[in-house]
Amino acid sequence: MTRRLARVCARKPWVTVGVWVVVLVLALGLVRALLPSATTTEFRLGSSYESEQAAALLEERLRGPRALSELVIVQSQSLTVDDPQFQAKVESIHDRLIALGPQIVESGSHYYLSNEPLLVSADRRTTIMSFVLAGEYKEATENVEEVVHAVEEIAGEGGFRVLLGGDASVAFENNELSAEDLEKGERFGIPVALIILLTLFGSVVATMLPLGLAIVAIAMALGAVGVIGHFFELIFFVTMMITMIGLAVGIDYSLLIVSRFREELDGGLKVKDAVEKTGDTAGRTVLFSGTTVVLALIGMLIVPVSFFRSLGLGAILVVITALAATLTLLPAVLSLLGPKVGLLRVPFLTRFSLRSPQANQHGFWEKVTKVVTRYPLVSILLTSVPLLVLSYFYFDIQTGLNDVNSFPDKSKTKETFLVFEEEFSIGEVTPAGVLSPAEIVVDANIADPGVQQAGLRLVQLLQDDPDFPLPPLLEVNDAGDLALLSLPFPGEPNSRLATERLTRLRNEHIPAAFEGVEAEVFVGGATAAATDFYGIVDVYTPIVFAFVLGLSFILLMLVFRSIAIPIKAIIMNLLSVGATYGLLVLVFQKGVGADLFGFQQAEVIDAWIPLFLFTILFGLSMDYHVFLLSRIRERYDKTGNNAQAVAYGLRSTGAMITGAALIMVAVFGGFAAGDTVVNQLVGFGLAVAVLLDATLVRSVLVPASMEVLGARNWYLPSWLGWMPDLRVEAEE
Numbered sequence: 001m002t003r004r005l006a007r008v009c010a011r012k013p014w015v016t017v018g019v020w021v022v023v024l025v026l027a028l029g030l031v032r033a034l035l036p037s038a039t040t041t042e043f044r045l046g047s048s049y050e051s052e053q054a055a056a057l058l059e060e061r062l063r064g065p066r067a068l069s070e071l072v073i074v075q076s077q078s079l080t081v082d083d084p085q086f087q088a089k090v091e092s093i094h095d096r097l098i099a100l101g102p103q104i105v106e107s108g109s110h111y112y113l114s115n116e117p118l119l120v121s122a123d124r125r126t127t128i129m130s131f132v133l134a135g136e137y138k139e140a141t142e143n144v145e146e147v148v149h150a151v152e153e154i155a156g157e158g159g160f161r162v163l164l165g166g167d168a169s170v171a172f173e174n175n176e177l178s179a180e181d182l183e184k185g186e187r188f189g190i191p192v193a194l195i196i197l198l199t200l201f202g203s204v205v206a207t208m209l210p211l212g213l214a215i216v217a218i219a220m221a222l223g224a225v226g227v228i229g230h231f232f233e234l235i236f237f238v239t240m241m242i243t244m245i246g247l248a249v250g251i252d253y254s255l256l257i258v259s260r261f262r263e264e265l266d267g268g269l270k271v272k273d274a275v276e277k278t279g280d281t282a283g284r285t286v287l288f289s290g291t292t293v294v295l296a297l298i299g300m301l302i303v304p305v306s307f308f309r310s311l312g313l314g315a316i317l318v319v320i321t322a323l324a325a326t327l328t329l330l331p332a333v334l335s336l337l338g339p340k341v342g343l344l345r346v347p348f349l350t351r352f353s354l355r356s357p358q359a360n361q362h363g364f365w366e367k368v369t370k371v372v373t374r375y376p377l378v379s380i381l382l383t384s385v386p387l388l389v390l391s392y393f394y395f396d397i398q399t400g401l402n403d404v405n406s407f408p409d410k411s412k413t414k415e416t417f418l419v420f421e422e423e424f425s426i427g428e429v430t431p432a433g434v435l436s437p438a439e440i441v442v443d444a445n446i447a448d449p450g451v452q453q454a455g456l457r458l459v460q461l462l463q464d465d466p467d468f469p470l471p472p473l474l475e476v477n478d479a480g481d482l483a484l485l486s487l488p489f490p491g492e493p494n495s496r497l498a499t500e501r502l503t504r505l506r507n508e509h510i511p512a513a514f515e516g517v518e519a520e521v522f523v524g525g526a527t528a529a530a531t532d533f534y535g536i537v538d539v540y541t542p543i544v545f546a547f548v549l550g551l552s553f554i555l556l557m558l559v560f561r562s563i564a565i566p567i568k569a570i571i572m573n574l575l576s577v578g579a580t581y582g583l584l585v586l587v588f589q590k591g592v593g594a595d596l597f598g599f600q601q602a603e604v605i606d607a608w609i610p611l612f613l614f615t616i617l618f619g620l621s622m623d624y625h626v627f628l629l630s631r632i633r634e635r636y637d638k639t640g641n642n643a644q645a646v647a648y649g650l651r652s653t654g655a656m657i658t659g660a661a662l663i664m665v666a667v668f669g670g671f672a673a674g675d676t677v678v679n680q681l682v683g684f685g686l687a688v689a690v691l692l693d694a695t696l697v698r699s700v701l702v703p704a705s706m707e708v709l710g711a712r713n714w715y716l717p718s719w720l721g722w723m724p725d726l727r728v729e730a731e732e
Contacts, residue, residue, distance in 0.1 A: 002287050006279020006331040010272045016332035020325070024216055027223030035222055038229025039236040039310075041171035042137045046304030049532040050506070054441040054524025062477045062484060067106070068140040070147060070166035071435075072097070072129040073419055076159070080124040087112055089160050090127060097131055097150060104143045106132045121423035128424070133168055144168035152412075165416030170404050173413050174676075175236055181674025182240050185683070189670030193251060193663045200255070200659040201262075204344035209258055209333065213325050214250025218243055220325075221318035228313070233306045238314035240679070244671055244686070245616070246318040248664045249293065252623060253286045253326040255660050261334050262341065271338040275331045283327055285630050288559060289623040290323040295551050296619035299544040300612065305536055307608060315616065365654035365699075369647045372703045379704040383696045384575060391578030393585045399537075400604030401494040401530055408600070408675040436493040436526035437472075438502060440485040440510070444519030446476050451519050455483070458513035462487065465509070467501050493526040496604075499534060502527045537607045544611060548618050558723055559626075560633055562714045568705055572697045573621050577614055580689040584609075588681060599684070600677045609678075613685045620686075621693040624661070628653050628698055632706070633714075642710050646703050654699065661694030 009016045045052050059065055072093060079086045090110050097105050108131040111119040119128045131147070133140040144166075151164040190211070197207040221242045225234060260282035264274035297319070300312030334341060372379045407414040440458070444451045455474075462468045472485040487505075491498040502523065510521050549570055556566035586592045588602045632649030636642060665687045672683025706713050 002283035002327055003276055003280035005327050006283055007272075007276045009328050009332040010275040010335035013332035013335045016328055017336075020216070020329045020332075024219060027220045030223035030226040031219065034226030034230065035239070037138075037142075038226045039234050039238060040138055041141055041174065041236050042233070043235070043529065043533075044233060044306040045529060045532055045536065048304075049536070050522050051524045051528035051532045054439055054522035054528065057441050057443060057482060057522065058439065058484060058524065061479065061482045062475070065136045068133045068137060068144075068166060068168045070131045070133060070144065070164060070169055071416070071420070072131065072151065073126060073161075073163040073165070073416055073423075074129065075126040075161040075163075075419065075423075077125070077161075078159075081111060081120050081127050082124065085158075086127075089158060090129065093154055093162065094129060096154060097147060100146055100150060103134055104146050106134045108132070118424075123423075126419070126423045128420075137167075140168045141171045144172050148172060161419075163412065163416040163419060165404075165413045165420065169416075170413045173407070173411060177407065177411070177674075177676050178236070178240060178679070181671060181676055181679045182243060184674055185667070185670035185679075186243070187670070188673055189247060189667035192666035192670070193247070196659055196662050196666065197251070197255070200655065201258070201342075202345055203342045205337065206258055206262070206341050209330065209341070210251040210254035213254040213330055214247050214322070216325050216329065217250045217318055217322035218246035220321035221246060221314065224317050224321075225314060233310075234313070235307050235310040237307070238310045240671070241311050241314040242318045244667060244683075245315045246322060247667045248620070249290070249319055249623075250322040250325070251663050251667075252660045253290065253322055254330055255656060255663075256282050256286055256627060257326055257330050258334070258341065259656050265339060265341075272335055275335050278334075279327070279331055281634075283331075285626055286326055287323065288555075288630075289626045290319055290326075292552065292555060292622040292626065293319050293619035295555070296548045296615050296622070299548045299615045302544055302547065303536060303540045303611070305533065305608075308612070311612060312615070319619075365651040366647060368654070368699060369650045369703055372700055373643060373646065373707040376704040376707040379700050380708070383700045383704075387575045387579040387692070387696065390582035390586075391575065393582035393590075394578055396589070397581065397585050397610070398496075398589060398604050399534075399607040399610070400496055401533070402602060402604060402606055402677055403492070403494055405492070406600065406602060406677045410675070436489065438487040438489050438505065438527055439524040440472065440487060440505075441522045441524060442483040442485070442519055443522070444481070444483075444517070446480050446483045448518070450517045454514045454517040454519065455485070458485070458509060461509045461513055462505075467504075489525070489527050494530045496534075498527045499531040502531050506531075534607055537611060541611050544615065548615060552618065552622060556625075557716075557720075560629060560714070561716050561723075563717065563720075564709055564713050564715055565629065568702075569622070569625050572701055572705075573618055573625075573693070575701075576621060576689055576693040576697050577617050579692055580613065580617065580685050581610060583688050584681060584685055587684065588677070597684070598673070599680045602677050602681070605681060606678060609681055609685065612682070613689065616686065617689045617693070620664070620690060621697075624657050624694055624698050625702075627657055628702060636714065642713065643707065646706050650699070650703055657694050657698055661690050664690045 047053070047056070055066070074086075074090055074093065076086060076089075081087070081090075090112060094108050094110055098108055108129065110129040111127045121127070133143060133147070135143060148164060148169055151162055155162040194207060194211065197210055198204070201207050222239065225238055225242065228234065257278055261274055261278045264277045265271070269277060294316050297312050297316045300308045300315075303309070404411070404414050404417050442451065442455065446452070459472065463471065467490060468487065469490065470488040472487040475484045475486070476482070489498055490501065506523050510523070514521055552573075553566040553570060556569055557563055560566070584605055587594050587597065587599060588605060591601045594601050628649055631652050632645045635648040636645035639645060668683045668687035668690065670683070672680050672687060674680060674683065
């Protein structure tokens with residue numbers, strides 16, 4: 001198929017390029033028109049989970065769609081709330097924000113309207129104002145921008161400290177920080193990628209092709225997200241995912257195609273024949289590698305959380321668009337360029353550029369292979385032992401969910417919540433616990449004496465439990481068939497301690513209080529959602545691991561007609577993934593080298609990151625494995641000499657795999673240079689894993705293990721001989 005695609009596109013290059021130009025213009029139009037409103041910052045679980053069921057009941061039968069509230073903190077170093085100047089300042093802020101209009105701010109309240117003492121700090125120098133934003137979650141998070149700008153203008157007036165915080169402003173600032181990180185990643189990653197490509201190809205024209213293809217793939221995927229996001233809920237992080245993965249795989253795939261095309265031209269083939277041969281060899285490798293990546297990423301779609309599904313969908317879309325462009329647009333462009341693909345050569349870089357396997361017979365990678373295969377057991381030990389030691393630190397991992405407290409110090413909403421906690425904490429119950437209470441929803445006839453007695457028993461159990469120091473507040477709907485007990489929750493809502501307490505509330509206190517009573521009780525709220533999320537990750541992690549590992553085993557067995565190859569591939573990939581997990585713990589949790597890299601230390605690693613990294617890394621690492629093994633198998637089938645085939649495969653792909661890996665490291669490292677700890681965790685994890693995989697694993701472990709096994713590398717039991725032969729490389 002890839003050969004026919006390459007032939008058709010090479011024979012009608014202008015038609016192919018014209019079609020892609022039209023599609024690209026359409027995609028850019030969709031990005032501009034639809035993408036800004038296609039994503040959300042709202043975190044949603046599957047509808048079958050208790051926190052979502054509680055939220056649905058409250059929305060349907062008590063309070064309607066959730067309204068977002070923003071808090072404004074007003075603080076003075078010299079005045080108290082009893083001073084007229086303080087009152088005038090608070091009232092002017094209230095009037096200023098209400099003046100934004102009911103389409104932005106529905107209502108507002110402050111101490112001088114309610115005389116509520118809880119709105120004033122103990123030293124009376126700080127007060128809280130609250131404002132209800134108009135619209136549902138998505139509208140509120142868009143409209144809050146005007147509130148943010150208004151507060152920024154007010155903050156510099158009259159010597160008062162004025163701060164804004166709430167779900168909407170946190171989401172807005174998170175978007176702003178992520179956009180900054182995205183720009184920073186592109187500013188760092190793209191120039192470094194250009195330098196590496198220029199070094200590999202030695203010419204400007206060949207260098208621009210992979211980057212141009214990656215940009216096309218990203219634009220296409222973002223356009224698709226702009227459409228899909230209006231039908232399915234997609235988390236805003238999907239755009240960063242598309243950019244990161246698109247730059248990585250787009251450059252990776254086109255690097256393989258362009259280098260093979262130049263190799264075929266150097267071998268004496270005519271332009272169109274070289275394009276066709278490239279499609280039949282490197283094109284098949286790219287198609288299989290991309291398919292493997294997509295299948296690994298499907299693992300994320302299994303998890304019933306909008307966050308995972310958004311990331312998985314974004315990555316799948318950009319890999320598919322990169323594949324489509326690599327297998328159609330790139331052959332057309334190469335047929336038009338022909339030998340001109342080497343134009344604008346950079347003389348001093350020519351000596352470092354990619355060369356044919358024959359030209360590399362006495363080069364660096366040939367020397368590496370000789371050393372590794374001469375001492376294969378020593379090479380395996382020297383490589384695998386450090387990886388195993390690093391993997392050991394994974395067992396110290398503390399997972400959770402980083403929130404506004406992990407924002408960079410320049411964050412305004414972080415400053416708001418730090419002041420809030422400092423001035424308004426009640427014992428162990430922080431303001432976050434008051435603002436995000438556990439919502440105990442009782443679905444029953446509230447007038448029933450049995451239900452009322454059960455409610456009183458629950459309140460008594462909570463009062464007797466020192467982990468719940470504040471009593472719940474009761475609210476009943478007009479129909480009298482739904483009650484809400486809002487329980488202020490100790491500790492940070494997303495912390496493991498809070499989720500342990502909530503689990504005890506669900507599993508012990510509520511069943512004890514409502515035993516034998518005709519009522520359904522659900523617990524919702526932020527802590528309940530975090531508890532459900534952690535449970536989902538715990539349940540689905542082994543399922544996703546089994547799915548990805550099993551599928552990879554079957555595919556590699558079919559392609560390489562061997563059971564040794566897939567077993568080794570899985571072990572080696574798990575080694576690099578395990579070492580990456582260990583390094584995340586060492587750097588971010590234990591702080592080893594964090595200052596050197598400019599990273600924040602994090603008390604927890606976000607619970608979604610290990611599963612996310614596994615699926616991404618397993619897919620990407622399979623790229624290199626297929627690139628290398630396909631050339632080894634191609635040579636082995638021709639010569640029957642295992643040692644010669646390994647040497648040939650490594651020298652023909654070593655420079656390309658290393659260069660492609662360095663490009664990925666540069667792209668991912670650029671995102672790791674961002675200010676938010678989540679982007680640092682993801683960028684660093686991806687960069688380290690790719691670097692380990694392309695150097696220690698592919699350059700040392702693969703050739704050393706193949707030398708140890710010899711012809712047994714290609715062993716396939718006779719009872720599996722019926723399986724189809726899906727080998728990647730075409731026969732010479």
